C-alpha cells in the first residue's frame with residue numbers, strides 16, 4: 058500500500074518551432090552534421106559534419122548595440138556619457154594599459170576629465186585572484202553537481218560582493234567554455250558540466266548573482282576552447298612544440314548551436330555584460346577576430362549588447378579584430394606581454410582618423426563597455442581599487458613591472474563577510490555519494506578507531522598558497538591550478554576536520570598522510586574500524602606544468618600513487634571508504650566493484666571549507682543530494698573524445714567529429730555502460746517516481762524575427778586633423794604604457810610602434826553602417842524570444858520512501874526523435890527537499906527551444922516532425938517514467 062503522503066506543489070522549473078524545415082542542409086560555409094534534406098549542398102559527412110581546414114565565413118558589419126530588451130535604459134545612460142567623450146577617451150576605454158603596470162590583472166585607461174577611473178578586470182571564477190582576505194569558493198564543477206540554481210546564484214552574489222569590495226569592475230568568469238568535450242580537459246573544473254543545459258542554467262545564475270552586486274561578469278571563453286594543448290603559440294614553443302598558430306576547433310553549424318553556443322545563449326539572455334573571446338581558432342579563424350562567431354553568432358543571432366574582451370594576448374590584430382567584433386583588448390600589449398606596442402591604443406586612434414575603422418564602430422565599442430556599466434549599475438558605489446595583483450606587500454611600486462614611485466598598494470580589505478558558511482554548505486551540497494553498501498554512511502563518529510589515509514587529506518606543508526596559482530598538487534586538493542585560482546584565506550583539511558569530529562565523540566583517530574608509506578598504511582588499516590582513503594586528480598591551465606601534465610590531464614587515474622594506496626588499505630580493511638577530490642572523472646570501475654570498499658564519495662574541488670564540508674556528509678549532518686555532472690566511464694577510450702597531445706599540423710586541427718556526442722550522449726549512442734552515469738548520485742534515503750503527466754499548452758506559432766536594425770548611430774564628432782590628437786604637451790609617460798595619443802602627424806608613423814604601414818585589407822561590408830537585417834533566430838538578448846515559449850508542462854510525483862529527510866534531483870530528458878539526434882538530452886531538473894513519507898510534484902515547463910533543432914539551411918531553429926519522448930527519473934540511466942510528447 059502506498060503511504061499517505063503530503064504533496065507540496067513546486068513552482069514549475071523553466072528549463073527551450075512549430076514548423077518543419079525538412080530541408081535542413083548547408084548554408085554557405087557553415088557545415089551541417091546531417092545533410093539529410095533535399096536542399097543539402099556542399100560537404101557531405103557520413104558521420105559528423107566537421108573536417109580539417111574548415112573555414113569560418115566572413116560576416117560584416119559588426120552589429121551595433123541598440124539597447125535591446127532590458128538594455129534600453131542602460132543604452133540611454135551610456136549615450137549621455139559617451140557623447141561627451143573625445144576620440145582618445147573612447148580609445149582609452151577599449152585598451153588595456155599593459156601587463157603588470159596597474160593594480161588589476163587587466164586595467165583600461167581612465168577618463169580623468171570626467172572623474173572616471175580605469176576599469177579593473179580581475180580573475181577568477183572561484184574568487185578574487187592574487188589578493189588576500191578573500192574567500193575561495195567551490196569550483197564550477199561543484200556548482201554543477203549541486204543541480205541547485207539558488208546555490209549557483211548565491212555563490213555568484215557572494216563572489217560579486219567580494220570583487221566589489223576590492224574595487225573590481227569586471228569579474229573574469231563564469232566559464233562555459235570549455236564545456237568539457239574531453240574528460241581530460243585542463244580547465245573543465247572552472248566551468249560546470251559537459252551537458253549544455255546544466256551548464257547554461259548554472260552559467261546564467263552565476264552571471265545574475267555576480268551582476269546583482271554591481272560587478273560585470275565576463276562570461277568566458279567564447280568559443281570552442283576545449284583543450285589547453287596548443288591554445289597559444291608562445292606557450293607551445295615554450296614546451297618545445299613547433300606550431301605556427303593556435304589550434305583550430307573545427308565544428309559544424311548544428312554542433313555549434315545545439316552544444317557549444319547553447320550555454321552562451323543562456324548567459325547573454327541572463328544579461329552578461331562582458332564576454333571574453335578565447336585563445337583558440339574556430340574553423341581556422343582566431344576566436345578574437347572571427348567575424349562569424351563574434352559578429353554573426355554572438356552580436357547578431359544572440360543579440361549580445363555588452364562588450365567582447367580578448368583573452369590575455371588573445372588579440373591577433375587591430376583593425377581586423379575591431380571590424381570582426383572585438384571591443385576591448387587585454388592586457389593591451391600586442392603579441393607578447395610587455396611589448397611596447399598595442400594593436401589598439403594609438404593604432405586604434407589612427408585607424409579611426411584614417412577611416413579604416415568607421416566612427417560608428419569606435420562609438421559602438423565605447424557604448425557597449427559603458428552600457429554594461431550602467432546595466433549592472435557598475436557605477437554605483439564605485440570605490441577605489443584597493444589591492445595589487447602583483448604584490449601582497451602593503452607598500453610597493455605603483456607600476457609593478459617598470460618600477461617607479463613607491464606607495465601604498467594594498468589596503469588588505471577583508472571582503473569575506475560570512476561567506477565561509479555558504480562555502481561549507483556548497484561543499485557538502487556538491488558531494489556526490491556514488492556507493493554506500495549496507496548503509497556504511499553516515500558514520501556515527503563513535504567508531505572506536507577511525508583511520509584517514511592519503512596526502513589528499515592533509516595540508517601542504519609549505520602552506521596552502523605555496524605554489525603560484527596553485528601550480529602543484531601537495532596536500533588536499535581544494536582548488537586546481539591556473540588563472541582560475543585565488544589565494545586561500547585558510548584551508549580546512551579533511552584530516553583536521555575529521556579529527557575534531559572524532560575527538561568530540563571521545564573516539565580514537567590516526568592518519569597516514571604519505572601516499573608512499575604503504576607499510577604504515579597496512580598496519581593502521583588492519584587495526585581500524587573504518588578507513589577513509591582520500592585520493593585526487595588535478596588539472597589546470599597550460600602555462601603551468603604539474604607532474605608532466607600540461608594543463609590537460611595525461612590520464613584519468615589518481616595522482617601521486619593514490620590507486621596503490623587505496624589498493625593497500627582496501628586489502629586490509631573491509632570497511633574502506635574512498636573520498637575523491639578531482640577536477641573531472643576518474644576511472645573507478647575497479648573500486649566500484651571492490652568488496653572491501655563500502656562507500657565512495659566524489660567531493661570535486663570544494664574550496665576553503667573542504668574538511669568541514671566532507672565531515673558534514675560523512676557524519677550525516679548533510680544528507681547527500683548531489684549528482685554527477687559528468688559520466689564516469691570504465692575507460693578513457695569509452696568517452697570517444699580525447700585531447701590532441703601532439704600537433705597534427707603546424708596549425709593543430711581539432712576536428713569535433715563526434716558532433717553532439719560528448720559525455721553521456723556518446724555513451725548512449727554507442728550503448729556503452731559507464732561505471733557511474735551522468736546525473737547519478739545516492740542519498741541516505743530512497744526515492745520513488747510516479748504519476749507522469751504531460752500537458753500540451755497553447756503556445757502561438759513560431760515567428761522568425763525579421764526587419765532591419767536602425768543605421769549605426771554615432772555619438773560625437775572629432776577633428777580629423779592628426780595635429781589635434783598628439784600627446785598633450787609636457788605629458789609624462791610611464792614606460793611600456795599604452796596611450797591613445799599620436800607621436801606624429803604623419804599617420805603612417807603616428808602610433809610609434811612596429812605595426813604601422815602594413816598593407817590594409819578591409820573585408821567587404823565591414824565599414825557599412827546602414828540598417829542591417831535582423832537574424833531570424835535573433836531579435837533579443839539570447840535569441841528569438843519565442844524560443845522560450847512554453848509548449849508543454851511535464852509533472853511527476855517524487856516520493857521519499859526512506860526514513861530520513863533528503864534532497865533529490867528529479868531530471869527530465871527529451872528525445873527529439875530525429876535520425877541523427879542524441880538518444881536523449883537533459884532539459885529540466887530541480888533540487889527538491891522531501892520529508893520521509895512525503896511527496897513533491899516535480900514540474901518542468903518545456904520550451905520551444907527544448908525540442909528544437911538547428912537548421913543550417915534556414916539559419917533558424919525548427920521543430921522536426923518526429924516522435925518526441927520525455928523521460929523523468931533520478932539519473933540519465935534511471936528513468937522510470939516516460940511519455941510521448943503529444
Ligand code: NOJ
Nearest residue numbers: 162180229277368369540
Ligand atoms: C588567461 C585565461 O585564459 C583567462 O581565463 C584569464 O581570465 C586571463 N588569462 C587573465 O588572467
